[in-house]
Each structure stands twice: as C-alpha cells, then as structure tokens.
Amino acid sequence: xxxxxxxxxxxxxxxxxxxxxxxxxxxxxxxxxxxxxxxxxxxxxxxxxxxxxxxxxxxxxxxxxxxxxxxxxxxxxxxxxxxxxxxxxxxxxxxxxxxxxxxxxxxxxxxxxxxxxxxxxxxxxxxxxxxxxxxxxxxxxxxxxxxxxxxxxxxxxxxxxxxxxxxxxxxxxxxxxxxxxxxxxxxxxxxxxxxxxxxxxxxxxxxxxxxxxxxxxxxxxxxxxxxxxxxxxxxxxxxxxxxxxxxxxxxxxxxxxxxxxxxxxxxxxxxxxxxxxxxxxxxxxxxxxxxxxxxxxxxxxxxxxxxxxxxxxxxxx
Numbered sequence: 172x173x174x175x176x177x178x179x180x181x182x183x184x185x186x187x188x189x190x191x192x193x194x195x196x197x198x199x200x201x202x203x204x205x206x207x208x209x210x211x212x213x214x215x216x217x218x219x220x221x222x223x224x225x226x227x228x229x230x231x232x233x234x235x236x237x238x239x240x241x242x243x244x245x246x247x248x249x250x251x252x253x254x255x256x257x258x259x260x261x262x263x264x265x266x267x268x269x270x271x272x273x274x275x276x277x278x279x280x281x282x283x284x285x286x287x288x289x290x291x292x293x294x295x296x297x298x299x300x301x302x303x304x305x306x307x308x309x310x311x312x313x314x315x316x317x318x319x320x321x322x323x324x325x326x327x328x329x330x331x332x333x334x335x336x337x338x339x340x341x342x343x344x345x346x347x348x349x350x351x352x353x354x355x356x357x358x359x360x361x362x363x364x365x366x367x368x369x370x371x372x373x374x375x376x377x378x379x380x381x382x383x384x385x386x387x388x389x390x391x392x393x394x395x396x397x398x399x400x401x402x403x404x405x406x407x408x409x410x411x412x413x414x415x416x417x418x419x420x421x422x423x424x425x426x427x428x429x430x431x432x433x434x435x436x437x438x439x440x441x442x443x444x445x446x447x448x449x450x451x452x453x454x455x456x457x458x459x460x461x462x463x464x465x466x467x468x469x470x471x472x473x474x475x476x477x478x479x480x481x482x483x484x485x486x487x488x
Contacts, residue, residue, distance in 0.1 A: 195281035198247045199255035205321045208283055212265040227331050246275040249327045250303040268324050268444045269465045291417035293384050305361050306417045326364040336371040336468050344476050352377035355406060359389035360413040372468045386419030390427050397433040404436050409478050414443035425457045438478050
C-alpha cells in the first residue's frame with residue numbers, strides 16, 4: 172500500500188498543468204472508482220473503528236491515526252450502493268477536502284494513473300441529478316476500455332455535514348447592499364453541489380450566478396460574449412472558478428482569460444477544496460486575484476463585497 176502512494180507529494184506539480192492523477196479502487200464490486208490523488212493524504216489498511224452513538228448512518232465511526240481522530244465514512248453506503256455481502260480487502264483512504272480530514276472505507280486499491288483533464292468527461296445529463304459522480308474517464312484493461320467513475324466527494328460530504336448558507340445581517344455592508352441587484356458572476360465548478368452552495372449564498376444578495384460545469388465551458392461563454400461585442404469586464408462582477416475540472420482546469424482558464432485582451436482584467440477568484448498554502452502560490456503564478464477555500468460563505472460574501480466596493484470606487488472616478 173505504501174508503494175502505491177509513496178510519491179504522492181512529488182505529484183502535486185501536475186496541478187496547474189491541466190494534468191491530474193487518479194487513485195483507482197473498487198468498492199467490493201466490479202465497478203472502478205476514482206479520487207483525485209492530490210486530495211489523498213494516505214491509504215492504510217483498515218484500523219480498528221470506534222463506533223459513535225447517534226452518528227450519521229453513513230459514518231461508520233472514528234479511527235485514531237497517529238494521535239488524530241478521523242471520522243470514517245462508508246463510501247459504498249455514502250453513494251447509495253447496497254451493502255456488500257462479503258467484505259474483504261477493505262482499506263481506508265484518508266483525504267482532505269474543504270479544510271477537513273476524513274477517511275473513506277474503500278475496497279481493493281488498483282493503481283494510480285496520470286491523465287490530462289481533457290481525458291476527463293462530465294457525467295451525461297441523461298443520468299439525472301441523483302448520482303454521485305463529478306466526472307468519468309476510461310482506462311485500458313486487457314485491450315478493452317473500462318469506465319472509471321470519479322466520485323463527487325463534495326456532494327457526499329454535503330449530505331453528511333450540513334452547510335449553512337444563510338447570510339447574517341452583521342456581515343453585510345449596508346452602504347453597498349442595494350448595489351448588488353443586477354450584478355453577474357460567472358461560476359465554474361464541476362460539482363453541482365459546489366455550484367448550488369455558491370448560488371444559494373450569493374443569490375440572497377440579488378446577484379445573478381451564471382453556472383459553468385468546467386473551465387472550457389466558462390471560457391466558451393466568455394469568448395462568445397466578447398465575440399458579440401459585449402464588454403465582458405463590465406458585464407461580470409467577477410469569475411469564480413474551481414481549480415480542478417474536466418476539459419479545462421481553473422488554472423488554465425485563468426491563463427486563457429489573462430491572455431485575451433478583451434477580458435484580461437476580469438477579477439478571478441480561485442475557489443477550491445485543495446490545500447490553501449499550495450494554491451496561494453499558484454494564484455500568484457497564474458494570475459488569479461484571490462484564493463478562497465471551500466466552503467466558507469462568510470468569506471465568500473466578504474470577497475464579493477470587497478470587489479463591488481472596488482468597482483463602485485472605480486466607476487466614481
């Protein structure tokens with residue numbers, strides 16, 4: 172197991188190059204699933220689990236890893252698969268999402284694969300809204316292609332941990348609160364859950380949130396508006412983008428925006444569940460204006476208010 176993830180730390184340079192690596196594993200079935208390696212801290216054989224009274228039904232308990240108590244989520248149960256009859260080769264994958272550490276019960280670990288984001292496909296719209304996939308890809312097995320299902324961990328966590336999106340009056344700047352109506356923000360994120368969290372938060376201010384499922388879709392929207400003769404920099408208050416998305420990641424999206432004279436001054440906020448310290452360096456490298464880790468509604472509102480203030484001051488000059 173240690174050999175599978177021995178060089179995870181060395182792999183982080185792929186982020187920002189429109190590349191990623193996936194940890195492939197099974198959930199005691201023939202289906203092949205995946206998580207982004209960059210969000211994986213380690214994989215260990217299942218230690219003893221301590222049960223927690225009245226815990227969420229998808230939480231199996233907690234484990235102690237080097238003095239740290241980590242909640243354990245049964246990933247098979249979390250994505251509404253039926254309980255497996257014969258549980259063998261169970262492993263625990265420790266991950267860090269949205270500033271929290273949690274473990275997921277998985278089955279056999281397969282391998283780590285290196286891919287480009289262009290190899291990653293969004294789930295087909297025909298499968299509805301009740302799935303737990305953020306993307307799909309394919310791998311070669313015995314000369315045949317096998318489908319890999321990339322799990323939407325943000326949706327899994329949102330169903331276990333309740334996220335508060337209600338904006339309290341004390342964080343609103345009364346001097347500009349009436350200026351939000353009619354403002355537009357383009358939001359690119361491959362997770363429907365993440366898009367809903369941002370939309371539910373900022374729509375309370377009267378802001379119109381324009382969703383995009385990945386960086387390429389967002390870029391095509393921007394270029395389309397510019398081709399129509401619209402002043403994109405005035406049309407949008409800002410662009411909020413996830414870091415890692417199918418087709419085009421947020422770093423590449425930012426690079427493309429900064430290299431198009433029609434939109435190069437757009438205010439871009441990188442909003443991601445990845446490590447804050449690592450992303451702060453990448454923010455400076457690719458030219459984002461700010462970094463905001465998920466999901467922090469108060470900081471999100473404060474960032475939007477600060478941007479609106481800057482726009483109003485610029486317009487008054």
